[in-house]
Amino acid sequence: MSTRISASLVVDDNGEIACMECGHALGPAGAPWKKAARLSETPLQGSGGEPYSNAANVLLRQFFCPGCAALLDSESALAGDPFLNDVVRL
Amino acid sequence: MDPITFSIIRHRLYRVIDEAVITLKHVSGSAITNEGHDLMVSLYRADGSLLMGGVGFLHHLTSAAEACKAIIRRFEGRINAGDVFLTNCPYTAALHTSDVYLVSPIHYDGELVAWSACFVHVYDIGAMVPGGFSPDSRDIFTEGFSSPGLKLVDRGEMNTDIMDTILNMVRAPEMVALDLSSMIAANNVARERMVALVDKYGSKPVDQACQMLVDQSEQSFRERLLELPDGRWESRQYFDIEEETYRVLLAMTKKGDTLNFDFTGSSPQSKYGINCAYWAAWGGFFAPLFPLLCYDITWNDGVLRPISMIAPEGTIVNCTRPAPISLATVGAIQSVNNAACICISKMLSASEKYAKEATAVWHGSHFAIFMFGQNQKGQEAIGIMTETFGGAGGGRSFADGVDVGGEIPNPIGRMANVETTESHFPVRYLFRRATSDSGGPGKYRGGTALEYAIQQHDSPDGGINYVVSGKGTKFSMSDGLGGGYPGAPCNFRWVHNNEAAEAGKNVNPFAMSPEQMTGEQESISWGVFPLMDQDVLYVRSDGGGGYGDPLMREPEKIARDVREGNVSEGVGRDVYGVVLDADGDVDAAASAAARDAIRAVRLGQKAAE
Numbered sequence: 001m002s003t004r005i006s007a008s009l010v011v012d013d014n015g016e017i018a019c020m021e022c023g024h025a026l027g028p029a030g031a032p033w034k035k036a037a038r039l040s041e042t043p044l045q046g047s048g049g050e051p052y053s054n055a056a057n058v059l060l061r062q063f064f065c066p067g068c069a070a071l072l073d074s075e076s077a078l079a080g081d082p083f084l085n086d087v088v089r090l
Numbered sequence: 091m092d093p094i095t096f097s098i099i100r101h102r103l104y105r106v107i108d109e110a111v112i113t114l115k116h117v118s119g120s121a122i123t124n125e126g127h128d129l130m131v132s133l134y135r136a137d138g139s140l141l142m143g144g145v146g147f148l149h150h151l152t153s154a155a156e157a158c159k160a161i162i163r164r165f166e167g168r169i170n171a172g173d174v175f176l177t178n179c180p181y182t183a184a185l186h187t188s189d190v191y192l193v194s195p196i197h198y199d200g201e202l203v204a205w206s207a208c209f210v211h212v213y214d215i216g217a218m219v220p221g222g223f224s225p226d227s228r229d230i231f232t233e234g235f236s237s238p239g240l241k242l243v244d245r246g247e248m249n250t251d252i253m254d255t256i257l258n259m260v261r262a263p264e265m266v267a268l269d270l271s272s273m274i275a276a277n278n279v280a281r282e283r284m285v286a287l288v289d290k291y292g293s294k295p296v297d298q299a300c301q302m303l304v305d306q307s308e309q310s311f312r313e314r315l316l317e318l319p320d321g322r323w324e325s326r327q328y329f330d331i332e333e334e335t336y337r338v339l340l341a342m343t344k345k346g347d348t349l350n351f352d353f354t355g356s357s358p359q360s361k362y363g364i365n366c367a368y369w370a371a372w373g374g375f376f377a378p379l380f381p382l383l384c385y386d387i388t389w390n391d392g393v394l395r396p397i398s399m400i401a402p403e404g405t406i407v408n409c410t411r412p413a414p415i416s417l418a419t420v421g422a423i424q425s426v427n428n429a430a431c432i433c434i435s436k437m438l439s440a441s442e443k444y445a446k447e448a449t450a451v452w453h454g455s456h457f458a459i460f461m462f463g464q465n466q467k468g469q470e471a472i473g474i475m476t477e478t479f480g481g482a483g484g485g486r487s488f489a490d491g492v493d494v495g496g497e498i499p500n501p502i503g504r505m506a507n508v509e510t511t512e513s514h515f516p517v518r519y520l521f522r523r524a525t526s527d528s529g530g531p532g533k534y535r536g537g538t539a540l541e542y543a544i545q546q547h548d549s550p551d552g553g554i555n556y557v558v559s560g561k562g563t564k565f566s567m568s569d570g571l572g573g574g575y576p577g578a579p580c581n582f583r584w585v586h587n588n589e590a591a592e593a594g595k596n597v598n599p600f601a602m603s604p605e606q607m608t609g610e611q612e613s614i615s616w617g618v619f620p621l622m623d624q625d626v627l628y629v630r631s632d633g634g635g636g637y638g639d640p641l642m643r644e645p646e647k648i649a650r651d652v653r654e655g656n657v658s659e660g661v662g663r664d665v666y667g668v669v670l671d672a673d674g675d676v677d678a679a680a681s682a683a684a685r686d687a688i689r690a691v692r693l694g695q696k697a698a699e
Contacts, residue, residue: 004439004440004441004442004445005319005321005440006439006440007445007448007487007637007638008573008638034698037698038692038697038698039695040692044566044576047575047665048530048531048575048578048661048665049658049660049661049665051525051526051527051528051539051630052566053563053578053579054564054565054566055565058564058565058566060576063698064695066693066697069688069690070641070642071638071639071640071692073573074570074576075569076328076565076566076576077326081326084324085324086322086323087322087323088320088321088440089321
């Protein structure tokens, strides 16, 4: 039985962090998972429509499941700033 | 104590606060208090610790406890029944100089049994700029009157030399006098009702019930924390002032029944007044913590006990005197609030039981526009445009964010109607409405933001001036959750119609959008500006953060969003993958193809490492 650890992730029976939608494994529980995801880094400017008048250097980082393409997490960032890492200890 | 008596006393304490808030509003005459509810009344124990947190801006519940404790230290041996003390020093307890605390000891039979404390954002505090938000200040000395503590009322008698000195240092002293009177009245009512409560039940039983109430909150909160998983969650807030970029970094660690908020790595304190002091950062994360984690627990000192904070000295979240601080409430404090909202919500999202309580960020920028000048009645009009309290709700795990839905730190805040604002300031609105595509896309989208435009009208001076403290124009400050996009950023424009008219262009006096305006549009975000003659101020607030993957949003909801103007057809297609037919209904086949195409692009991205 899997255990929920975020809005989009679970820890599966094998102790792996996995996509809540398809079960694709993303690494061991308790460790950062984002490097196992597909990453899109695009300007936030215009990303959600005309009101997205952000500065050109602000990035929208999106982390996708390599298995089903579900959007697992998003963060806005300046280039070079580290990923936000969340660790849940079960 | 029997549970029925305990419950009655507990509810009487709630009602004491309710009645004090009503009194404060009845006496106060300013829109920021009566419309924006930029106020707070709470009760504190004899040692100054929080007993019963009230409504209003929740940052203040804990800061006012520090105000009570500071007064206890400063006036030891000189605290008498009927006294009212004032402090507004941000390096003592207050959030910024404009938020004046009035705290009153409550005695029964000569014994100090409790304190009541309240605040309002006073009409003026004598800063460089009317209204108190002082973007040009580079130290606290130019941000107005600031006191670490004084006795305004001595055993029921107004200390008129102190009152007159305060009123001599501020603009519109009659309005500031009303602000102070409203708080004295609120504290008087709180004291009378508390005395009546003690009179009925006795001082020992009431004290016992208060202690039980605090212990009950601590126990309930620790039990809740134990239900949530251990872990460490991170969030990051950027904001921009002029050409500078600031970061508030938060790592929240939950271990057992304790919670730590660590702001290590946040930017050094700023030369601009967006810094906050230690107790303001402390209050900043309690503003989302109380409603998100303690919605069914009495907000008091018991909730504070399992919490710790690391806020390095000299940073934007713990600045050192005399750093400027007048915009703290819409500056670093708001970012602390936003960052905590996300970390707490990530922790809630890790729990099957509590995931539904999680939310993306509401109204992250908390932009503020302060107006000042002569109004059409010849009065000195100073005050905030209350649209700042309009806000935009964050998406949640079960519902969209509330459009123009307020904010988390102030559950009772609201904005004035257009007519109220036009009657107070010499302005007319060209339009005010929700903004399409401003809510962060997601399975549950963020609430839409507000946009409005104003022009001077009937001003004896040809116009009025305004202060923009508009961080959040470069960065989106309402972060999304669970993949949801952040909300759209703010936008502020000075439309130079006067120059257009001089150049012979026809100025459209009834423009219904920025596109219909003739003059050159200058983006602004920080400072003091004029609104003269035919010029226009255009303001768009920030949208709420989205929740979850936009491709998982029910297509019919996009059709409805497009019909209602909350999402454009293009964003519905390109971001949500929903294609509408000529009648505005969902084209199921085309939508499925559009979503497949978006997924293919996603899978074509490189690995993150």
